[in-house]
Each structure stands twice: as structure tokens, then as C-alpha cells.
Amino acid sequence: xxxxxxxxxxxxxxxxxxxxxxxxxxxxxxxxxxxxxxxxxxxxxxxxxxxxxxxxxxxxxxxxxxxxxxxxxxxxxxxxxxxxxxxxxxxxxxxxxxxxxxx
Numbered sequence: 620x621x622x623x624x625x626x627x628x629x630x631x632x633x634x635x636x637x638x639x640x641x642x643x644x645x646x647x648x649x650x651x652x653x654x655x656x657x658x659x660x661x662x663x664x665x666x667x668x669x670x671x672x673x674x675x676x677x678x679x680x681x682x683x684x685x686x687x688x689x690x691x692x693x694x695x696x697x698x699x700x701x702x703x704x705x706x707x708x709x710x711x712x713x714x715x716x717x718x719x720x721x722x
Contacts, residue, residue, distance in 0.1 A: 629661050633668050640672050645681035652676050652687030678708070682719035 636658060639651035655669055655676070676688040 626661075629658075632658050633662070633665060633672075637668075637672055640675045645679075645684055648676060648679060648681065649683040649687050652684055656687075674708070677713070682716050685713065685716050686720035 632654070636651050636654050639647050639654070642648055642651070651672070655672060658665070659669055673688060676684055679685055679688070
């Protein structure tokens with residue numbers, strides 16, 4: 620749904636991404652991280668909501684999810700400079716996960 624660039628369905632996408640960010644499947648959470656990247660371009664005014672979901676995804680234990688989240692974090696850095704504070708909550712675990720990240 621995040622790939623469809625229609626402003627009519629844009630308000631529905633953050634709700635779906637929030638739900639997918641807490642899914643038991645790591646693949647669904649990884650797709651939610653990539654959907655957040657697309658959503659950031661479509662709805663830049665929703666940056667606080669995106670940061671909340673990003674905090675959930677970056678604290679994940681799956682390397683694929685964390686890799687997608689770090690990609691989003693780099694993307695959000697241009698929009699919101701204070702989003703780098705999200706990294707400071709989990710520095711040790713991010714460094715341990717870094718060798719396993721695909722991207």
C-alpha cells in the first residue's frame with residue numbers, strides 16, 4: 620500500500636505500518652521498515668509518528684528489520700535532525716547487529 624502514491628489513501632498507510640511493525644513475522648516487520656521510507660516521502664508532516672514506529676523497529680532483534688530501519692533513519696536525517704537520538708538508545712545492540720545486516 621505504501622508504494623501507491625495517492626494522497627487519498629496516504630492517511631491509511633501509517634495505521635497499517637504501525638500494525639505491521641508489531642507483527643510476529645520478521646519479514647513483515649522488514650517490509651514495514653521499507654514502507655516507512657516511502658511514507659516519509661509521501662507524508663513528511665507525519666515525522667513524529669514515523670519516529671515512534673521507527674523506534675519500535677530499530678529495537679528489533681532481527682538483522683533484516685534493523686537494516687531497513689537504519690536505511691530509514693538515514694533518510695529521516697534530512698527531514699528531522701533530532702531523529703539521530705533514536706540511535707543513542709540502542710548503540711551496543713546496533714553495533715553487534717551491524718555485521719549481519721544485508722544492506
